[in-house]
Amino acid sequence: MSRDESFSPEERAAIYRCIAERRDVRRNFLPEPVPDAVLGRVLSAGHAAPSVGFLQPWNFIVIRAAATKEALHAAFIRANAEAAAMFEDERATLYRSLKLEGLREAPVLLCVTCERGRAGPVVLGRTHQSEMDVYSTVCAVQNIWLAARAENLGVGWVSILSLADLHAILAIPEHIVPIALLCIGYVDHFETTPDLERAGWRKRLPLEELVFEEEFGRRDPMPAGD
Numbered sequence: 001m002s003r004d005e006s007f008s009p010e011e012r013a014a015i016y017r018c019i020a021e022r023r024d025v026r027r028n029f030l031p032e033p034v035p036d037a038v039l040g041r042v043l044s045a046g047h048a049a050p051s052v053g054f055l056q057p058w059n060f061i062v063i064r065a066a067a068t069k070e071a072l073h074a075a076f077i078r079a080n081a082e083a084a085a086m087f088e089d090e091r092a093t094l095y096r097s098l099k100l101e102g103l104r105e106a107p108v109l110l111c112v113t114c115e116r117g118r119a120g121p122v123v124l125g126r127t128h129q130s131e132m133d134v135y136s137t138v139c140a141v142q143n144i145w146l147a148a149r150a151e152n153l154g155v156g157w158v159s160i161l162s163l164a165d166l167h168a169i170l171a172i173p174e175h176i177v178p179i180a181l182l183c184i185g186y187v188d189h190f191e192t193t194p195d196l197e198r199a200g201w202r203k204r205l206p207l208e209e210l211v212f213e214e215e216f217g218r219r220d221p222m223p224a225g226d
């Protein structure tokens with residue numbers, strides 16, 4: 001039987017480039033608005049994500065109003081003060097120097113939510129692993145992140161806010177879970193390495209230390225990727 005070869009080498013290279021050059025972006029946003037057609041394509045990419053039992057548990061809240069951005073930023077400031085207090089000495093100083101959100105600068109924010117009860121209590125594929133609907137929503141977030149990169153849009157995920165604040169500010173009903181708050185906008189450049197790596201917070205781990213053969217902890221030579 002012949003195999004499906006529908007991706008050309010050039011198309012494949014573009015996908016891998018998009019994956020490698022996606023960054024978490026929270027600085028250098030340009031004020032230029034994101035056209036509705038572009039945002040629509042990015043949201044379509046999110047909606048094309050895989051989901052447990054084809055649940056499609058997500059909603060997308062598009063935020064452009066300055067007042068809402070300010071309220072979210074104030075919630076970040078509160079949460080970030082608590083987070084900063086968890087670190088000590090040089091680590092605390094380094095933490096406080098990091099730019100961890102672009103909530104006011106980004107022209108558009110997007111909150112991706114998960115409605116856990118969308119298809120009733122029993123969902124194909126979720127019975128024994130109850131978080132699968134949440135993980136499905138994260139798949140949508142990653143699709144959005146990659147599609148945005150291909151549209152030359154920066155995306156930054158901001159998780160330093162309490163869920164209670166997200167519910168209150170965005171009027172999210174109790175039974176719906178906020179999963180991701182994303183800052184989205186055009187940028188003057190994309191960095192080639194993660195901000196946290198360049199700031200000396202953490203290094204990228206060697207892939208070969210993370211790959212096992214047959215069982216956890218067993219190391220055999222892995223196929224070389226290039």
Ligand SMILES: Cc1cc2c(cc1C)N(C[C@H](O)[C@H](O)[C@H](O)COP(=O)(O)O)c1[nH]c(=O)[nH]c(=O)c1N2
Nearest residue numbers: 022023024026099100101157158159160194195196
């Ligand atoms: C679930 C989740 C939540 C967050 C993040 C990511 C993810 C996946 N990241 C971004 C994170 O720091 C970043 O992805 C890594 O440092 C790697 O950098 P690149 O994404 O490769 O640029 C992130 N960054 C930040 O500055 N503030 C934040 O609140 C968060 N929260």
